[in-house]
Amino acid sequence: MLFRDMPLSKEQAARVLADAHFGIEDGLERVFIIRAGLDDPREPIKLLEVNANTVPTGSVEPIPFSPSKDIPFVTEIAEISPEEFSRLERGELALPPGWTLEDADDVPRPRAA
Amino acid sequence: MDARGRGRRAAPPGGVNGDRRSQYAQGFYDQAWSDWQAYGVLTRAKDLPRWHPLHYLQMACEKLGKAYRLRNPRADVDAIATRHVGFTQFINEFLRSPAVMADYDGQRARHKAVSKTSSALAREIEKLAPATDRTHSPENAEYPWEHGDWEKGTG
Secondary structure (H helix, E strand, C coil): CCCCCCCCCHHHHHHHHHHHHHHHCCCEEEEEECCCCCCCCCCCEEEEEEECCCCCCCCCCCEEECCCCCCCCCEEEEEECHHHHHHHHCCCCCCCCCCCCCCCEEECCCCCC | CCCCCCCCCCCCCCCCCCCHHHHHHHHHHHHHHHHHHHHHHHHHCCCCCCHHHHHHHHHHHHHHHHHHHCCCCCCCHHHHHHCCCCHHHHHHHHHCCHHHHHHCCCCHHHHHHHHHHHHHHHHHHHCCCCCCCCCCCCCCCCCHHHHCCCCCCCC
C-alpha cells in the first residue's frame, strides 16, 4: 500500500496527498486543503496548490480525479501560479463555487521535501 | 476513427442540446486525436518546416487538456473552450492525481523526475500557441515569423 495499512479518513487522505505533492513538485509554494465540504461524503477532497512551475490561466479551475486504492476519495486539484494567488488574495480572482479559503488548512512543506 | 478522420464525430455546434459539457469534451478528444495523427504525418514529411508539426502537437495537447478538464461537472464550458492555456496545469495536476501517485508507489525520485520533465515539456508546448505569453515567448508555431527567422525552421 502506498501510504499505510489502515484506511484513511478523507481529512487524513487530503493531508497525505498534500505532503506527497510537496515531495514531487519543487515549485509548490503553498498547498491548501479546502475544509468546506470535507465532512460531506458527497464532496471531493479539494486542494488548492500554488505552483511556480505552472502557466497561469487567469482562473481557478479544479480538475477532478478518480479515487485510488490508497486514496479512496474523488480529489479535485486546482493549480494556480503565485501571481494568481496574489490576485486571489486581492479579490481580483474568484474561487470556484463551493471553495473558500476560510478555515482552509495551509499545509506546511514537509522538512524532507 | 482512422487516420483520414473517417468515423469522426461531428464537432459540437454552437447550440448543442443535452449534455453540452460532455459533447464538448468528446469533440475536443476526437479532434485532439486527429491533430495527433496529423502531427505524426507532418513529422515524417521531408523538407517541411518544423513549425507545421509543432503547430499540430500544440493543438493536440491543448484539446486533450480541454477534454479532460471538461470532466468536471462544474466546469465553465465556455471559458475552457475558448482559452488556449491550461495544458500545463492539466499535466501537473494529472501527475499528482491519486492514481498516478499509486502507479509510482515506492518510486518517489522517479515520479519527481518524470513530473519535472513532463511539466517542462508541457510549458514549452503550451508556449507554441500564439496566445501564450507573447511578451516573453514571441516565437510560436502558428506565426513563426514573429521570431525573426521565418526563413529557417527546417531543422
